[in-house]
Amino acid sequence: MTSLPAASSPAPLPGPTLELRILQSMAEVDAKAWDGLLALQERPTPFMRHAYLRALEDSGSATLDSGWQPCHLSLWQGEQLVGACPMYLKSHSYGEYVFDFAWARAYAEHGLDYFPKAVIAVPFTPVPGSRLLVADETLRAPLLHAATQFCEQQDISSLHLLFGSGADLQAAAHNALMQRENVQFHWRNRRAATAGDASAAHASPYADFDDFLGALQQEKRKKIRQERRKVQEAGVTFRHATGAQISDADWAFFYQCYERTYLEHGNAPYLTPAFFDAMRTQMPENWLLFIAEREGRAIAASLIAIDAPGTAPRHAYGRYWGALERVDCLHFEACYYQPIEWCIRHGLHCFEGGAQGEHKMARALMPLRTPSAHWLAHAGFAQAVERYLDRESQGMAAYQRALQDHSPLKSPS
Numbered sequence: 001m002t003s004l005p006a007a008s009s010p011a012p013l014p015g016p017t018l019e020l021r022i023l024q025s026m027a028e029v030d031a032k033a034w035d036g037l038l039a040l041q042e043r044p045t046p047f048m049r050h051a052y053l054r055a056l057e058d059s060g061s062a063t064l065d066s067g068w069q070p071c072h073l074s075l076w077q078g079e080q081l082v083g084a085c086p087m088y089l090k091s092h093s094y095g096e097y098v099f100d101f102a103w104a105r106a107y108a109e110h111g112l113d114y115f116p117k118a119v120i121a122v123p124f125t126p127v128p129g130s131r132l133l134v135a136d137e138t139l140r141a142p143l144l145h146a147a148t149q150f151c152e153q154q155d156i157s158s159l160h161l162l163f164g165s166g167a168d169l170q171a172a173a174h175n176a177l178m179q180r181e182n183v184q185f186h187w188r189n190r191r192a193a194t195a196g197d198a199s200a201a202h203a204s205p206y207a208d209f210d211d212f213l214g215a216l217q218q219e220k221r222k223k224i225r226q227e228r229r230k231v232q233e234a235g236v237t238f239r240h241a242t243g244a245q246i247s248d249a250d251w252a253f254f255y256q257c258y259e260r261t262y263l264e265h266g267n268a269p270y271l272t273p274a275f276f277d278a279m280r281t282q283m284p285e286n287w288l289l290f291i292a293e294r295e296g297r298a299i300a301a302s303l304i305a306i307d308a309p310g311t312a313p314r315h316a317y318g319r320y321w322g323a324l325e326r327v328d329c330l331h332f333e334a335c336y337y338q339p340i341e342w343c344i345r346h347g348l349h350c351f352e353g354g355a356q357g358e359h360k361m362a363r364a365l366m367p368l369r370t371p372s373a374h375w376l377a378h379a380g381f382a383q384a385v386e387r388y389l390d391r392e393s394q395g396m397a398a399y400q401r402a403l404q405d406h407s408p409l410k411s412p413s
Contacts, residue, residue: 018082020146023072026054026086033081034133041130043165045315046286046305047122048129053086055278061271062123067091071118073150075134075143082135083143088123089116089156095270097126097355098162098182098372103385107157112378114157120147121162124270126184126355127305127317128370130165141171148175148375161373172373178386180372181396183403185358185365187340187351191215209341212364220362220408227329228337234327235294238338242306243284250289251280254301257322271320285309288316290338292323292330299325302334306348313349316342336363358403367403 023029031050038044046052056062057070064070068088075083093100096119107114120131134140144161151159161172172179190203191211206212213221241250255273262269279287285308292300300323307314321335336353340363343351353365361367374389376382 017077019076021074021076022150023070023074025070026050026057026072029072029074029081029084034084037081037084037133037135038130040135041133041165042167043129045127045129045317046283046307047125047127047317048086048131048133049283049286051278051282053122055275055282056123056271059272059274059278061275062088067094068123069116073143073147075139075146083139084133085120085131085143085147086122087118087120087147089118091115093117095124096121096160096162098160098180100160100374103158103381106384107381112157112381116156117158117160118147118151118156119160119162120144120164121160126163126370127352128163128165128184130168131161132164132168132171137167140167141174144168144171144177145175148177151375152377157377159375163370163372169371169373175375177373177375178382178389180374180389181393182370182372183367183396183400184355184370185353185360186368187336187343187353187363187365189343189347189349189351205347206344209337209344212340212344215410216364216408217410220364223362224337227332230329231327231333234330236292236299236327236330236333237294238290238292238334240288240290240338240342242288246280246284246287246289248280250291250301251276253291253298254289254303254320254322257301257324258303258320259322260324261322288339288342290334290342292327292334294325294327299323299327300330300334302338304339304342314347315350315352316348317352318354332363336360336365340364361403361406362408364408366407366409367400369400 029050034050038048060066062068067090071087071089073085073087074081092115093104104114132140132143134143148159161168161177164172169179189205191206206215213224216224255276259269286305288304288306290302290304291298300321302321303319305317305319316339318335318339321331323330339351353360374385376385
């Protein structure tokens with residue numbers, strides 16, 4: 001991998017007092033300073049917190065050895081942090097959820113090196129949110145420009161900004177990065193206030209799970225009730241806990257389930273036990289755990305991330321799950337219906353279902369565009385990829401229209 005300079009100013013910055021430094025670890029920046037910038041952004045998520053990013057490194061989950069070499073950009077005015085973003089040099093394309101395997105193969109077929117590449121992203125976390133953290137909006141585009149200039153100087157093939165916010169994507173457009181769209185499926189806690197107006201401006205939260213079901217077409221409503229009934233008739237019950245209420249034994253059981261699921265698919269889990277131990281001790285307020293039990297035994301678990309109380313609007317994020325026993329429809333209950341019911345009860349605005357999965361629409365998780373931005377150093381490949389993205393964009397637009405035509409929600413009347 002690339003040997004990184006301890007500090008560098010690879011691009012002109014707006015103001016003679018600004019300095020760009022390359023951080024080889026989150027330990028090199030103060031947590032309060034980083035989180036202070038995060039709080040200023042339009043879409044802060046728990047996954048961009050200093051504690052989360054540092055835990056990925058300290059636990060061995062996202063390190064040079066796992067193909068994620070930390071190379072974070074930080075912008076300073078004297079000793080004040082005024083801009084930052086998490087960046088990694090990658091030796092592979094796994095754990096990103098925006099797929100560029102075909103691009104890497106094309107480079108290889110032409111005898112060119114695609115790796116190392118750079119990503120501005122949260123490892124293993126396909127959650128949309130702010131990536132470019134700035135104290136002043138005028139610094140966002142220059143910070144991203146500095147990233148592309150750094151890649152050019154270090155002979156890095158490409159830069160990829162994944163799951164960024166709207167402001168991040170505007171900065172990408174300003175820097176002529178190519179934009180790409182994908183689709184995720186998110187559930188919104190809102191019911192049309194009147195039958196004739198389903199707009200968000202005239203929406204109110206669901207009163208309870210039955211109220212939510214009442215907003216669905218009869219076929220979808222019936223299917224969900226059948227799936228929930230199968231789990232109940234199998235003798236499965238659920239308990240949940242948040243924050244400090246999640247016991248050490250619960251965390252240990254969750255990891256057993258999480259690891260089992262990965263191993264059953266022939267892969268080792270991305271995240272280590274030490275990572276989840278850091279979440280238990282450093283970010284307990286951001287976690288919600290559901291445990292399924294049958295005949296007094298825990299048999300499955302789903303771990304949901306949540307925005308801290310007081311955040312508005314407040315989101316929940318479907319993250320990890322696993323089971324030690326097979327029960328028909330248990331996955332749907334643990335990963336969708338229990339979290340949605342909890343979100344309704346606690347007034348959360350949105351439940352994000354994670355990457356991919358058209359099956360989520362049957363559970364009223366609706367399609368949402370999730371853009372990314374890309375820069376390639378090789379001019380010829382950049383032109384070829386741009387033509388490919390133009391065609392892909394047209395296909396993605398048609399795909400999204402087709403999804404909307406199959407909405408499980410009742411049509412306004």
